[in-house]
Amino acid sequence: MKTSLTEMLKKNFGDLQISFLEETRMVINVPKEQILDVLAFIKDNGYDFFALVSCVDWINEEELELVYIVSSYLIKNKLDIIVKTRIPRANPIFRTITPVFPNAEPYEREIHELFGVKFEGHPRLIPLFLERNYKIPPFRKDFDSRKYVKDVFDAVPSIEEEK
Amino acid sequence: MRELELYFGPQHLGMVGNFSITLKVEGDKVVEATANPGYLHRGFEKLMEMRTWTQNFPLVCRINVIEPDHMEMVYAMAVEKLAGIEVPERANYIRAIVLELARVGSHLFGLWAYSNMLGFDTVAQWAMYHRDLILDLFEELCGGRVYHIYIWPGGVRRDFPKGFKDKIVKTLHTIGSCVPDYDNAFFNNRLFYKRSAGIGKISKEDAKRFGAVGQVLRAVGEKFDVRKIEPYAVYDKIDFDVPTREDGDAYSRIWVVRDEMIQSVHMIFKLLDQMPEGRVYNRIPNPFKWKVPEGETYVRVESSRGELGLYMVSDGGDKPYRVHFRTPSFTHGLIILEKLLRNASIADVGNIMISCYVVAPEIDR
Numbered sequence: 001m002k003t004s005l006t007e008m009l010k011k012n013f014g015d016l017q018i019s020f021l022e023e024t025r026m027v028i029n030v031p032k033e034q035i036l037d038v039l040a041f042i043k044d045n046g047y048d049f050f051a052l053v054s055c056v057d058w059i060n061e062e063e064l065e066l067v068y069i070v071s072s073y074l075i076k077n078k079l080d081i082i083v084k085t086r087i088p089r090a091n092p093i094f095r096t097i098t099p100v101f102p103n104a105e106p107y108e109r110e111i112h113e114l115f116g117v118k119f120e121g122h123p124r125l126i127p128l129f130l131e132r133n134y135k136i137p138p139f140r141k142d143f144d145s146r147k148y149v150k151d152v153f154d155a156v157p158s159i160e161e162e163k
Numbered sequence: 164m165r166e167l168e169l170y171f172g173p174q175h176l177g178m179v180g181n182f183s184i185t186l187k188v189e190g191d192k193v194v195e196a197t198a199n200p201g202y203l204h205r206g207f208e209k210l211m212e213m214r215t216w217t218q219n220f221p222l223v224c225r226i227n228v229i230e231p232d233h234m235e236m237v238y239a240m241a242v243e244k245l246a247g248i249e250v251p252e253r254a255n256y257i258r259a260i261v262l263e264l265a266r267v268g269s270h271l272f273g274l275w276a277y278s279n280m281l282g283f284d285t286v287a288q289w290a291m292y293h294r295d296l297i298l299d300l301f302e303e304l305c306g307g308r309v310y311h312i313y314i315w316p317g318g319v320r321r322d323f324p325k326g327f328k329d330k331i332v333k334t335l336h337t338i339g340s341c342v343p344d345y346d347n348a349f350f351n352n353r354l355f356y357k358r359s360a361g362i363g364k365i366s367k368e369d370a371k372r373f374g375a376v377g378q379v380l381r382a383v384g385e386k387f388d389v390r391k392i393e394p395y396a397v398y399d400k401i402d403f404d405v406p407t408r409e410d411g412d413a414y415s416r417i418w419v420v421r422d423e424m425i426q427s428v429h430m431i432f433k434l435l436d437q438m439p440e441g442r443v444y445n446r447i448p449n450p451f452k453w454k455v456p457e458g459e460t461y462v463r464v465e466s467s468r469g470e471l472g473l474y475m476v477s478d479g480g481d482k483p484y485r486v487h488f489r490t491p492s493f494t495h496g497l498i499i500l501e502k503l504l505r506n507a508s509i510a511d512v513g514n515i516m517i518s519c520y521v522v523a524p525e526i527d528r
Contacts, residue, residue: 021458
């Protein structure tokens with residue numbers, strides 16, 4: 001199963017970088033144009049359980065890495081596939097994958113809010129957790145949460161001072 | 164009929180936890196529901212990037228208040244995988260026992276929430292009492308009732324105290340002897356059937372399409388369980404069944420919960436019998452100077468709500484570079500709940516939400 005999927009991916013998409021973290025964890029590095037095709041291909045080949053969209057801020061390389069983790073509802077497919085792609089940090093616009101996996105919708109809302117990635121074509125990119133507006137999206141590495149707390153909440157006068 | 168907007172929660176009698184839903188209603192029918200989480204967003208994943216590998220445990224267990232052990236387990240497994248630490252055999256057995264105890268405790272809490280919501284106050288009190296007995300066990304084991312910080316990279320923090328095995332057996336017998344009472348008063352009760360059958364029904368295709376796990380998926384007849392697919396701890400050495408139902412409604416989901424509890428209790432008895440002697444932890448380096456090698460990993464365990472995953476990246480430093488928890492309530496509480504609430508009646512909103520086992524801190528993190 002493992003080798004046949006690797007071969008099929010290579011046959012269909014040319015030079016994808018495929019590696020294995022361990023026996024059951026496959027990592028595919030995909031150019032950003034191909035992401036929807038690769039995910040749809042994986043889904044058609046029995047990997048239909050979409051687990052997670054995550055984002056990693058590689059600040060030194062000026063890139064954001066989007067991580068899609070796909071696994072299977074079939075018990076015989078014992079593989080977790082980690083599909084990764086990188087987008088520029090300065091202009092974080094990317095395509096939504098909700099047409100392929102509808103349950104990516106809340107995850108993409110979360111990434112949009114916390115990392116500032118704009119997903120084009122997403123059905124509703126409304127805020128999920130936060131209620132304030134931040135200049136830098138708060139989960140990026142250059143957002144200093146200690147400094148933010150000091151600036152925002154120390155500015156509020158204490159009860160004694162207000163008297 | 165006129166459409167009204169109704170705010171359901173966080174301060175609402177039908178709501179368990181700090182979570183709210185904005186309902187668009189027509190009469191008493193829900194036209195559209197928008198889940199509105201964020202009341203418990205503490206940014207744990209960001210805070211973890213500023214703390215060392217072991218300092219994160221007090222944060223990890225607070226992600227799910229009801230069963231912190233599975234959170235600790237998934238975090239410890241990820242660190243072990245990145246750092247290449249082995250776990251002794253006895254520690255694996257202890258982990259499995261603790262995880263199953265946590266599952267029973269969590270299901271009893273869920274049963275409390277559900278029966279209380281339906282008005283079965285007596286059953287709710289029983290369930291809470293029996294959960295408390297399990298918390299007593301945890302208190303003796305590690306000092307904490309709710310948050311345990313017991314599972315640790317390299318094993319568990321300390322061995323079972325003297326006579327602890329007998330206490331587990333005694334407690335489980337106390338709980339098990341009440342199963343006929345639970346059945347008579349609640350599970351075989353006609354009122355429970357009338358209030359839950361056909362409520363919050365989801366088809367097999369939709370459940371898979373929207374990424375359901377746990378009870379929601381097992382209630383549509385899928386035998387999906389990480390303990391079977393990718394056994395961790397010692398689940399490959401133990402024989403157990405994955406209970407399923409076919410209907411996909413609230414009734415099936417609560418029955419799956421009941422059957423799972425019974426499976427877990429049987430499993431604990433077997434684990435206690437097979438448990439070998441030996442060490443319970445392998446020493447980890449000095450936690451303040453511990454640098455975990457560069458790399459990434461995705462680990463998953465079966466929590467009492469379904470598949471719980473953790474994506475972790477290390478840049479070779481003394482702190483994690485990125486952690487992201489894939490919690491089951493995130494999909495159940497947002498996308499599936501919104502779908503199930505469409506065209507439901509207002510009186511069933513709490514029913515559907517609690518039967519999906521949504522826990523607010525798990526969504527917000």
